[in-house]
Amino acid sequence: MKTLVVYYSYEGNCRFIAGQLKAALDADVLELETADTRKRQGLAKYLWGGSQVFSHAEPELKPFSVDINAYDLVILGCPVWAGSPAPALCSFISKAAIRDRRVALFLCHGGGKGDVFGKLRKRLPGNTFAGEIDFRSPLRGDREAAAAAVRDWAKTLA
Ligand SMILES: Cc1cc2nc3c(=O)[nH]c(=O)nc-3n(C[C@H](O)[C@H](O)[C@H](O)COP(=O)(O)O)c2cc1C
Numbered sequence: 001m002k003t004l005v006v007y008y009s010y011e012g013n014c015r016f017i018a019g020q021l022k023a024a025l026d027a028d029v030l031e032l033e034t035a036d037t038r039k040r041q042g043l044a045k046y047l048w049g050g051s052q053v054f055s056h057a058e059p060e061l062k063p064f065s066v067d068i069n070a071y072d073l074v075i076l077g078c079p080v081w082a083g084s085p086a087p088a089l090c091s092f093i094s095k096a097a098i099r100d101r102r103v104a105l106f107l108c109h110g111g112g113k114g115d116v117f118g119k120l121r122k123r124l125p126g127n128t129f130a131g132e133i134d135f136r137s138p139l140r141g142d143r144e145a146a147a148a149a150v151r152d153w154a155k156t157l158a
Pocket residue numbers: 008009010011012013014015045046047048049050078079080081082083084108109110111112113136137138
């Protein structure tokens with residue numbers, strides 16, 4: 001099974017999960033990067049990120065090259081921002097036109113994931129969903145427990 005992990009991470013949590021998935025599934029990995037690389041901190045970070053969500057922004061991404069159709073399983077992951085998927089992943093979904101794929105989803109959040117899986121599924125019509133998993137900011141908690149959860153989840157996808 002050829003697996004691709006596509007993710008966005010602003011503060012490293014989703015990057016950590018993507019790394020565990022790569023190891024568990026021998027997956028190819030694409031990290032999405034926004035063209036705007038400025039790092040906001042504190043309140044400014046939440047205002048900036050929240051305003052992107054509320055204005056339905058799809059920020060420009062740095063160029064990437066990937067053939068989605070070459071993969072049996074596409075795993076998409078992002079942080080939850082203001083009860084929604086981080087806009088950079090929405091930019092990718094709009095650009096990549098993912099169809100007729102097996103798709104799995106992962107999220108990192110601070111404790112309020114809302115209906116972000118549902119929102120992502122709506123953006124991905126015409127695909128089959130193989131699984132979903134979420135993590136509460138794994139870099140702040142028990143990383144080995146999160147890694148073990150990823151390995152268990154990966155077994156259900158393989
Ligand atoms: C702009 C912004 C908005 C956020 N909104 C939420 C939210 O609505 N619910 C939640 O549980 N966490 C929220 N968070 C916390 C992140 O989802 C959480 O820290 C996540 O683990 C970050 O993943 P990352 O390190 O891969 O960027 C928000 C973080 C940012 C920066």
